[in-house]
Amino acid sequence: MVHFTAEEKNAITTTWGKVNVEETGGEALGRLLVVYPWTQRFFDSFGNLSSASAILGNPKVKAHGKKVLTSFGDAVKNLDNLKATFSKLSELHCDKLHVDPENFRLLGNILVICLAEHFGKDFTPEVQAAWQKLVAGVATALAHKYH
């Protein structure tokens, strides 16, 4: 189980407080689909994903990105209990969505890059390390119920 120090929790919650979930969610999901085009396999119903600008401007991508990142907010509020927090979502991603957990790791790293872009110098190596721990913890929690 992931254990966060007080400093790490502080770094995470401080960053999160300044994140525009709607914007960053759309950006992170969009970048996932641009940088790793094979991830588009899960989004056949999303319409035009033919170019980077099409993807980043796509309203379905933005909406879904917002949904995903909002759910991430639950992780931030439950840092000591990620597995339980994502238990139902884990079952959903396995049984209904059939998503390879590797995709959670890819999205986690894309999110870290988006945060680096937004926060620049403030996204210090220590802050990044706390976030890497979080995204890894979320990825593991989402994969936990897979069978």
Added chain:
Amino acid sequence: MSLTKTDKTIIVTIWNKIAPQADSIGTETLERLFASYPQTKTYFPHFDLSHGSAQLHGHGTKVVNAIGDAVKSIDNISSALSKLSELHAYILRVDPVNFKLLSHTFLVTVAARFPADFTAEAHAAWDKFLSIVSSVLTEKYR
């Protein structure tokens, strides 16, 4: 996976932007690597890895300069990095998983310093490029 003409143009453009800060980008990339992935420090028991260390700075410079060499020979990365490829295969033997980690912390560093330039297309091209560089460096492993 191979680079399109567009990828190459983007990669070179971004490189020219970041090259003036190559040294400190290299240092920061390594600091981020060691902070987020402490297991990578096992390859440097002989180094002072504290912030401001001359060894850290020297090694960061070396790493980013090698990336620059790959950019300058973008049509033949294999040949440009041939000696480094042998070094990593026979002497250093860094486990291949670590190239992904270093590539990631390099991209985080560039994103943090050049947010306006690091568009989704630039991100994609550089992720691809670093993945190719990593393949070249591990191609003689076995």
